[in-house]
Amino acid sequence: MPIGRRMGRPGLIGMAARTAVVAGTAQATAGAVSRHQQNRYSQQQADAQAQADAEQARLDAAAQQAVYQAQAAAPAPAPAASAAPAADDLIGQLQQLAQLQAAGVLSAEEFAAAKAKLLA
Secondary structure (H helix, E strand, O other): OOOOOOOOOOOHHHHHHHHHHHHHHHHHHHHHHHHHHHHHHHHHHHHHHHHHHHHHHHHHHHHHHHHHHHHHHOOOOOOOOOHHHHHHHHHHHHHHHHHHHHOOOOOHHHHHHHHHHHHO
């Protein structure tokens, strides 16, 4: 046996080295877990955004179809016998457009275009 070598518990340097290894491993593990959670959160956000975009596209298509159906169902303007019924019909159509916009079926641009078409 060499003289000066102790048996049993490690010395101060050995204990410091072991502590450094344990701390480094813990830090690397915590970093990996953090990156994994961040990647999963980013993926969830991307999925939610894609789903919201698809829902918005579906709603836009339904709104566009409703506008076309409303335009097709609207009776052709009859020749005006007097100015009062024509004004009432115009006001009714404008109110209907405003209701469609308030319900979210028409965007502000679509409302403006339809209103300009009615007033022309």
